[in-house]
Amino acid sequence: MTTRKNTKKPEVSGDELKEFYREMLLIRRFEEKAGQLYGMGLIGGFCHLYIGQEAVVVGLEAAMEDGDRRITSYRDHGHMIACGMDPKGVMAELTGREGGYSKGKGGSMHMFSKEKEFYGGHGIVGAQVPLGAGLAFAQKYTGGDRVTMTYFGEGAANQGQVYETFNMAALWKLPVIFVIENNRYAMGTSQARATSSKDIHTRGEAFGIPGEMVDGMDVLAVKEAGLRAVAHCRSGEGPYILEVMTYRYRGHSMSDPAKYRTRDEVQKMREEHDAIDHVRKLLIDGGFASEDDLKSVDKDVKDIINEAADFAKESPEPALEELWTDIYA
Amino acid sequence: MARMTMIEAIRDAHMIAMEEDDTVVVMGEDVGYFGGVFRCTAGLQKKFGVERCFDTPISELGIVGTAVGMAAYGLKPVVEIQFADYMYPGYDQIVSEAARLRYRSAGEFTCPLVIRMPTGGGIFGAQTHSQSPEALFTHVAGLKTVVPSNPADAKGLLLAAIADPDPVIFLEPKRLYNGPYDGYHDRPSVPWSKHPDGEVEAGRYETPLGKARVVREGADATLITYGTMVHVALAAVEDSGVDVEVIDLRTLLPLDMDTIAASVNRTGRCIVLHEATLTSGYGAEIAALVQQDCFYSLEAPVLRVAGWDTPYPHAQEWDYFPGPARVRRAIDTVMKE
Numbered sequence A: 001m002t003t004r005k006n007t008k009k010p011e012v013s014g015d016e017l018k019e020f021y022r023e024m025l026l027i028r029r030f031e032e033k034a035g036q037l038y039g040m041g042l043i044g045g046f047c048h049l050y051i052g053q054e055a056v057v058v059g060l061e062a063a064m065e066d067g068d069r070r071i072t073s074y075r076d077h078g079h080m081i082a083c084g085m086d087p088k089g090v091m092a093e094l095t096g097r098e099g100g101y102s103k104g105k106g107g108s109m110h111m112f113s114k115e116k117e118f119y120g121g122h123g124i125v126g127a128q129v130p131l132g133a134g135l136a137f138a139q140k141y142t143g144g145d146r147v148t149m150t151y152f153g154e155g156a157a158n159q160g161q162v163y164e165t166f167n168m169a170a171l172w173k174l175p176v177i178f179v180i181e182n183n184r185y186a187m188g189t190s191q192a193r194a195t196s197s198k199d200i201h202t203r204g205e206a207f208g209i210p211g212e213m214v215d216g217m218d219v220l221a222v223k224e225a226g227l228r229a230v231a232h233c234r235s236g237e238g239p240y241i242l243e244v245m246t247y248r249y250r251g252h253s254m255s256d257p258a259k260y261r262t263r264d265e266v267q268k269m270r271e272e273h274d275a276i277d278h279v280r281k282l283l284i285d286g287g288f289a290s291e292d293d294l295k296s297v298d299k300d301v302k303d304i305i306n307e308a309a310d311f312a313k314e315s316p317e318p319a320l321e322e323l324w325t326d327i328y329a
Numbered sequence B: 001m002a003r004m005t006m007i008e009a010i011r012d013a014h015m016i017a018m019e020e021d022d023t024v025v026v027m028g029e030d031v032g033y034f035g036g037v038f039r040c041t042a043g044l045q046k047k048f049g050v051e052r053c054f055d056t057p058i059s060e061l062g063i064v065g066t067a068v069g070m071a072a073y074g075l076k077p078v079v080e081i082q083f084a085d086y087m088y089p090g091y092d093q094i095v096s097e098a099a100r101l102r103y104r105s106a107g108e109f110t111c112p113l114v115i116r117m118p119t120g121g122g123i124f125g126a127q128t129h130s131q132s133p134e135a136l137f138t139h140v141a142g143l144k145t146v147v148p149s150n151p152a153d154a155k156g157l158l159l160a161a162i163a164d165p166d167p168v169i170f171l172e173p174k175r176l177y178n179g180p181y182d183g184y185h186d187r188p189s190v191p192w193s194k195h196p197d198g199e200v201e202a203g204r205y206e207t208p209l210g211k212a213r214v215v216r217e218g219a220d221a222t223l224i225t226y227g228t229m230v231h232v233a234l235a236a237v238e239d240s241g242v243d244v245e246v247i248d249l250r251t252l253l254p255l256d257m258d259t260i261a262a263s264v265n266r267t268g269r270c271i272v273l274h275e276a277t278l279t280s281g282y283g284a285e286i287a288a289l290v291q292q293d294c295f296y297s298l299e300a301p302v303l304r305v306a307g308w309d310t311p312y313p314h315a316q317e318w319d320y321f322p323g324p325a326r327v328r329r330a331i332d333t334v335m336k337e
Helices: A014-039 A054-061 A077-082 A087-094 A128-141 A160-171 A200-207 A219-234 A263-273 A275-285 A291-314 A320-324 B006-020 B044-048 B060-072 B088-098 B134-138 B151-163 B229-240 B257-267 B282-297 B324-336
Strands: A069-071 A148-153 A176-182 A211-215 A240-245 B024-028 B053-055 B076-080 B114-119 B144-146 B168-173 B213-216 B221-225 B244-248 B251-253 B270-277 B303-307
Touching (some): A014 A054, A014 A077, A014 A275, A014 A291, A054 A148, A069 A128, A160 A176, A176 A219, A211 A219, B006 B044, B088 B114, B134 B270, B144 B151, B221 B229, B221 B324, B229 B244, B244 B257, B257 B282, B282 B303, B303 B324
Parallel strands (some): A148 A176, B024 B053, B270 B303
């Protein structure tokens, strides 16, 4: 069974690097703004920020093509932005407004976009994994070579339904890529405290599903692994597992003080392994961009996020009838 | 006596049960090292060791199933499911195994298992962190179902549940963890330290399963409820100016029908209130029993006030939530007849 480590750095163009930089920054600034709006009481309830994990979705989206699908858990803002959903609609869903993707009825964890092939946003740990296999089943059934990225965390990897899904996906050779975003902590429980083996990507072996571990703080490595996984699925070989090693800088949700890890640990990741800093350095050192170029990207991103925040504040609350729309039984 | 939040009272009950009986073990997601997402098990692992208070993977089916096996062997597992909404993967084990073990072994095995779950809304948790699934348990023969409404009861009921030889589903209204909640979301919240039910007796005491509590005596109508809605009911009754008796069921099964019937036979009017959706909710069971036992005393049809038959919305939480205004309307209606 293949368990590959990435050894060589891929060739990458300046334009692509700039695009990576912009996308990752867009996600980070979006999340920072969401955190601020939460602090101001404009967002209520549950809000799980993606800060630190940006390279995962940005790298994998770069390996995907039109018609490919994605589905994820409740830490979903980054996935939506990376697949091209409008930050305005995402932010307005967080604030529970009419202009949100689910008209305020879903909230942070529950939104969708048919247009962008984004199938949610699911609030129950692991519940989206069988759905991802179902999406891939439909892709195979209707012909063509499109694939589904099915994201879940290392905590969700202990849900029984994940293994029921692995079996069916392998049995029916479904074009599904199981992306395990391993950010090391399932809420407040570290991987070591709840998971019997260190290598989650090998868990497909019993089902004949190849897997590999990827450095999720390196967007280029993520993209390369994504391309391998996508090629495998497109060729009709069935599912593929990517365990992407990443890190969330913030708590599990807004109410989590994150006392289960040290400040030093977080600081070290931020300082030494930050995915955005990494690309920034590649851009500057490679002569692909000047500080001024990047400043202008920063400003563009900031404008988009401020617009999104304004929209999310100004969009009206949903009408009372909305409570009873889409109800059929 | 000490002032406690519901969280502290639940933690205290765990402490006492674990001190007294080393077959009591506590397990669940984040309960050990982290102390529980709502802090109900904080300090247990430190005090009793990792063997008796331990973290599980996010595997509700496996957690409940393992606990059933432990219970069958004579341990007393107290399981925390992090949110009642996460229970569904474990539901098969709850229904098919835990609830049925005594019956199908003709009494040879029992399943002394407590499954605690934070329940209900009021914290903007949207559809996957706000549900009230109690009727899914009361519908299953073989489960006792408990819903405390205050710290003092939470401690006494939890100790009774742990002492019980059979499986008990213990639903903790998460909106009440830190203070009573009367449904007026725009008013400042009151902490338990300023509420008489925040006074909790030290040491062991049990609040018996199957014994309701009349929280407000009244002559004109009976309002039957439990959990968070007890406080909503009291606020609504205060505002209505009608002399309504309010009954806190405390346990849904076993049900204290004697207290209910005595009250309704006296007042002749009855409203049932719960946060869970209306259709096939536990209110339907109460309404059916009331018409059966109190038919000739009734002056008006039994009314139900409940969550709407919709998923729990994110933005429109307070439109969904059966707050004091809806309860007052029901009081007006039941009094008109």
